[in-house]
Amino acid sequence: MVPIVRSREGCCGTAPPYFGGLFPMKIAVIGGALQGVEVAYLARKAGIDVLLIDRRSSVPASGLCDTFRQVDVNDDAALDREMADVDLIFPAIESQKALSSLHSWALRHEVPILHDPQAYAISASKLESERFFRKFGVPVPATWPKCRFPVIAKPSYGSGSQGIRLFASADELRHVMGDDPAAAGWIVQEFIEGPTYSVEVIRNHGTSTAVQVTDLYMDDRYDCKRVAAPSVLSAASQKELIGISLQMAENLDLEGIMDVEAVFSHGSFKVLEIDARFPSQTPIAVYFSCGINMVDVLVSDALGRN
Missing domain, CATH: 3.40.50.720 (NAD(P)-binding Rossmann-like Domain)
Structure with a gap:
């Protein structure tokens, strides 16, 4: 990356x-x-x-x-x-x-x-994340069988695109996954094409702050191969993504940091995943873009020195 x-x-x-x-x-x-x-x-x-x-x-x-x-x-x-x-x-x-x-x-x-073990337990499992999204009405891709093909199948555990598979038809999906992929620990969703964005939310004792929206460049080999900041998204679209992310942090009762990844398609966002841990791709780009040092913020918050 x-x-x-x-x-x-x-x-x-x-x-x-x-x-x-x-x-x-x-x-x-x-x-x-x-x-x-x-x-x-x-x-x-x-x-x-x-x-x-x-x-x-x-x-x-x-x-x-x-x-x-x-x-x-x-x-x-x-x-x-x-x-x-x-x-x-x-x-x-x-x-x-x-x-x-x-x-x-x-x-x-x-x-x-x-580290927030409760929030991390939800975000580390795609099945638990899916339940969380549905409970709080987070905009996400439609799930099979109530969606169109192609679809992607994601294992419940694993970072990024690890283990993800693409299926073009119901017959192909059933041949590999059987009739109930969820029972085997898989999430099957509509495959949505579009630019991908991320934003980090830091929440300290009930107060949430969104850091900076970044543009993610993806490919089949590296998943996220490049991060760009500041984002090329319009101010209105950035505000929409930030609003979705702040609400999720509140619903999670997050303490610490969370990364949100979303795809923008047909004028709206669909959340792809959340990770209640320090991200491995965007923080240095954000630091060089706007000067916010997420490590310093988190450490200062945790030690009461902010």
């Missing part, structure tokens, strides 16, 4: 000067893959000391942190040794087992952790 930064005049630019880092702090970033890269980079921009932890010996974010330790987060003794002086835990992983271990450790040691 290659971020594109558009200035208001349409040319590339550099990040605005940042005057954060007024409060010395140290965070433990758990996970050094794409999410970890975004978190570590933006944390360093905010003047935050970054301890990166990953069970693997070589990860992309290891070159962006102050300290790297190869640790399995299910090893309490290792966490005791390595995280004794951290002010906050910032997960950049999706493993439910690892997240559960981190929550248990954080609770015992009274260390804040930037």
Whole structure:
């Protein structure tokens, strides 16, 4: 994924000067893959000391942190040794087992952790997300059998387009999925073509803020291959997407951050997915576009320093 930064005049630019880092702090970033890269980079921009932890010996974010330790987060003794002086835990992983271990450790040691387990449990499951969308009337693609073909079948768990399949007819769908795809953990929806957009919502103690709408460029190989900001959407359309996203954050009773991805087709938005975790694609592009550092905002909120 290659971020594109558009200035208001349409040319590339550099990040605005940042005057954060007024409060010395140290965070433990758990996970050094794409999410970890975004978190570590933006944390360093905010003047935050970054301890990166990953069970693997070589990860992309290891070159962006102050300290790297190869640790399995299910090893309490290792966490005791390595995280004794951290002010906050910032997960950049999706493993439910690892997240559960981190929550248990954080609770015992009274260390804040930037993760909303209730909201994440809904967003991590496409079946649970679908129930949430239907309950609160979120505009989403029509589901099979009440939709036209082609359709896409999405496994309940998995990030982005992982495992998604396209079907051109009912016979083809039934041949592969059987008569009840939902019983096998699949969501089947109408395939909608159109430009795709995203926006992050940060919610702190009941107050929600939408950060910036970004344009997503997709392909079959990389899913999201490029992010562009600011968006080319009209102000009215951006306001519509932001309104949908803020309402979802309230209905989720979100505490922390959520990413919303939607397709714009025939003059309206259809929400494709939500992720109640720090995103792995847009935050650095947003920072260079408008100067908002999502890591700094989240950390400051969590530690009561905003």
